[in-house]
Amino acid sequence: MSGSLLLQSVILGVLLGGLYALLAAGLTLYFGIMRVVMIAHSAFLILAAYLAWWFNRETGLDPMLSLVVTVPVFFLAGFLMQRLLVSRLKPLTLTMMSVLLTFAIALIIEGALGFIFTGTQRRIQLPYAGDSLNVFGAQVPVVKLVAFVLAAFALLSLYLLLKYTRFGRALRATIQHPEAARLVGIDTDRTAGYGFGLGLATAAIGGTALSLDATIYPSLHWHWIGPLMAIIVVGGLGSIPGAAIAAMLLGISQSLLQLPLGATWAQTVFYVALFATLMFRPQGFFGGRLAQRF
Amino acid sequence: MRNVSERTASAALGPAVTETVVVVPDTPRRSRWPRLVSLALVVIGAALVLSFPFVAPNPYILSAGVVILNYAVLSTGWNFMGGFTGYISLGHAAYFGLGAYGTGLIVKYLQLPGFVAWVLAALLVVAVSIPVGIAALRVRGASFVIVSIAFVLILLLVFQSWREFTGGSEGLIVPRPFPDLMRPEHHRVFFYLFAALLAAALVAWWIIDRSKFGTALKSIREDEDKARSLGVPTTRFKLIAYVLSALVTALGGGLYALWFGDLDPIFQFSILVGSYMVLMALLGGVRHLFGPLLGALVVGIALEYFKLEFGDTQFHLVAAGLLLGVVVLFMPDGVIPAVRALIDRFRPQQTSIRDVTAAELLEQNRAAATSEPRAGASSDHRAGAAPDPHADADNREVVR
Numbered sequence: 116m117s118g119s120l121l122l123q124s125v126i127l128g129v130l131l132g133g134l135y136a137l138l139a140a141g142l143t144l145y146f147g148i149m150r151v152v153m154i155a156h157s158a159f160l161i162l163a164a165y166l167a168w169w170f171n172r173e174t175g176l177d178p179m180l181s182l183v184v185t186v187p188v189f190f191l192a193g194f195l196m197q198r199l200l201v202s203r204l205k206p207l208t209l210t211m212m213s214v215l216l217t218f219a220i221a222l223i224i225e226g227a228l229g230f231i232f233t234g235t236q237r238r239i240q241l242p243y244a245g246d247s248l249n250v251f252g253a254q255v256p257v258v259k260l261v262a263f264v265l266a267a268f269a270l271l272s273l274y275l276l277l278k279y280t281r282f283g284r285a286l287r288a289t290i291q292h293p294e295a296a297r298l299v300g301i302d303t304d305r306t307a308g309y310g311f312g313l314g315l316a317t318a319a320i321g322g323t324a325l326s327l328d329a330t331i332y333p334s335l336h337w338h339w340i341g342p343l344m345a346i347i348v349v350g351g352l353g354s355i356p357g358a359a360i361a362a363m364l365l366g367i368s369q370s371l372l373q374l375p376l377g378a379t380w381a382q383t384v385f386y387v388a389l390f391a392t393l394m395f396r397p398q399g400f401f402g403g404r405l406a407q408r409f
Numbered sequence: 410m411r412n413v414s415e416r417t418a419s420a421a422l423g424p425a426v427t428e429t430v431v432v433v434p435d436t437p438r439r440s441r442w443p444r445l446v447s448l449a450l451v452v453i454g455a456a457l458v459l460s461f462p463f464v465a466p467n468p469y470i471l472s473a474g475v476v477i478l479n480y481a482v483l484s485t486g487w488n489f490m491g492g493f494t495g496y497i498s499l500g501h502a503a504y505f506g507l508g509a510y511g512t513g514l515i516v517k518y519l520q521l522p523g524f525v526a527w528v529l530a531a532l533l534v535v536a537v538s539i540p541v542g543i544a545a546l547r548v549r550g551a552s553f554v555i556v557s558i559a560f561v562l563i564l565l566l567v568f569q570s571w572r573e574f575t576g577g578s579e580g581l582i583v584p585r586p587f588p589d590l591m592r593p594e595h596h597r598v599f600f601y602l603f604a605a606l607l608a609a610a611l612v613a614w615w616i617i618d619r620s621k622f623g624t625a626l627k628s629i630r631e632d633e634d635k636a637r638s639l640g641v642p643t644t645r646f647k648l649i650a651y652v653l654s655a656l657v658t659a660l661g662g663g664l665y666a667l668w669f670g671d672l673d674p675i676f677q678f679s680i681l682v683g684s685y686m687v688l689m690a691l692l693g694g695v696r697h698l699f700g701p702l703l704g705a706l707v708v709g710i711a712l713e714y715f716k717l718e719f720g721d722t723q724f725h726l727v728a729a730g731l732l733l734g735v736v737v738l739f740m741p742d743g744v745i746p747a748v749r750a751l752i753d754r755f756r757p758q759q760t761s762i763r764d765v766t767a768a769e770l771l772e773q774n775r776a777a778a779t780s781e782p783r784a785g786a787s788s789d790h791r792a793g794a795a796p797d798p799h800a801d802a803d804n805r806e807v808v809r
Contacts, residue, residue: 152555214551221730
């Protein structure tokens with residue numbers, strides 16, 4: 116195995132890990148806010164990818180321009196979903212029932228995509244699809260780099276938003292201690308709704324990034340939800356930095372394992388990591404206090 | 410004497426649907442015959458099922474009947490875990506697939522007769538489900554669901570990729586156990602086999618439901634920490650329920666393999682099949698013996714209809730998703746309690762003692778204490794679950 120091949124694998128792993136990190140951050144947000152495991156997250160991801168593909172087919176413009184529409188729409192959808200659906204569930208059975216509810220949403224999205232766009236595999240033809248950069252002998256495709264930059268930019272904005280704005284502080288307070296947050300005057304219900312909106316907005320960005328260089332089909336979301344779930348459990352449920360670190364590590368491992376094992380078997384790394392985490396450290400490796408109760 | 414008066418509404422579904430066992434002193438007139446009615450209804454229901462192969466107009470309808478019975482077996486199997494302990498597994502298709510593939514592979518490689526392979530495969534699945542159960546049951550709630558989904562996905566990956574052993578995506582042909590039977594007779598034989606398996610599963614569920622073990626499992630469902638503090642060995646009991654559940658599901662899968670004869674990893678290990686089990690049980694009512702069977706009837710017929718009507722389009726996914734969403738949002742306890750509540754509204758209140766779940770209890774207590782509204786329960790339900798002084802050991806029978 117040559118050094119440049121190895122380097123290329125690591126670079127591709129980092130690029131993939133960036134996308135995983137962004138999506139896992141969204142999942143972590145939902146979980147932190149309401150203890151909701153959002154199975155439909157990856158279905159929304161594929162929905163956004165389909166919208167980007169459709170936008171590109173209809174207008175011929177760069178699929179990234181579709182973000183101007185999809186991000187606000189997804190934000191609104193997430194807000195409404197939290198306010199109208201998730202908040203109606205009974206608190207005692209919320210975690211289990213929300214899984215089923217979001218599962219139902221995922222089925223509806225998958226079915227609707229298959230119904231409207233058929234099950235045919237789709238791919239966006241970009242003018243720069245074949246280009247690649249040469250980094251010390253490693254070939255790095257430009258589209259993957261663009262997707263990574265998009266994801267990294269979104270993740271950074273999310274971080275800055277949560278860390279330095281008034282709204283971000285309110286959201287973090289809602290996650291940490293809802294009762295206390297209410298006591299100091301935060302409208303936790305509405306903040307939780309916005310948090311869901313943010314989560315779905317990450318799915319919109321991730322989906323557009325994905326559509327740049329992936330072949331998409333309606334049932335693709337099942338291939339994403341498993342790894343994403345594994346990432347948030349390994350990272351510790353509810354911890355965004357944990358999810359990001361786990362995403363990077365697992366993304367790189369998957370990319371490296373593809374060399375000896377092939378693409379299909381390399382995916383098992385996520386599940387191996389998941390079961391190992393549960394066996395040895397059920398609260399996750401980077402999670403805090405929150406994760407220990409689940 | 411049992412309290413049978415509150416059972417009338419449920420009589421349509423059999424003798425064991427109420428979980429409350431309460432002494433009520435003065436209902437001598439009504440006590441005998443709802444019980445007879447429910448017994449009669451069970452007998453009539455069984456007779457209807459058993460006579461179905463003779464009234465089915467063509468082999469297609471008969472095969473649809475077999476599919477629905479198979480779903481009923483799977484869903485009842487799921488209900489050993491989901492109904493009693495409240496741990497919702499979205500990945501029970503894993504055991505369906507393992508049972509099916511186990512049977513097929515044993516027949517293929519060891520040349521054993523089909524039904525011997527079926528039993529062996531079920532035992533193998535039990536052996537697999539123990540370590541998986543130990544890992545999965547270390548966590549609760551959300552993480553448990555994640556693990557159950559991950560387990561199906563990993564098996565799908567393995568069975569698709571391990572081409573030389575499992576046949577991969579091309580599928581696996583399982584030889585028929587009765588090679589000289591014609592197709593309609595084949596369906597008929599398997600219809601009765603599935604019916605027998607379903608009956609066995611229902612009887613097992615009924616026995617557990619009435620046992621002390623079942624009460625302990627239900628106490629885990631209502632409040633695991635409290636159950637544990639009262640001395641219920643929660644970990645061991647959950648594991649037993651999980652393994653039993655896997656066993657029944659695997660038996661259903663193995664029988665499916667012998668009946669259908671052609672296995673495909675995409676279907677055997679699909680999250681969709683697992684979610685159908687959940688949908689059926691939830692729709693009928695997870696707390697009721699016949700809930701999953703009722704749900705399987707409704708969902709199974711609906712699925713066949715959508716496949717006939719819309720063919721290869723993905724519309725049946727939308728329908729299944731909508732149905733699941735409606736059930737979760739509006740009747741999470743299922744059809745049976747919803748209908749019973751409706752009937753009860755038109756009857757005088759007879760009992761002072763009834764079945765109350767921890768969720769309802771919390772609701773009642775909160776309504777009683779409106780002067781001092783409790784915040785917080787919306788996001789931290791563990792903390793909100795504990796304020797009740799009346800709940801007794803198994804948290805199900807409450808005197809008002």
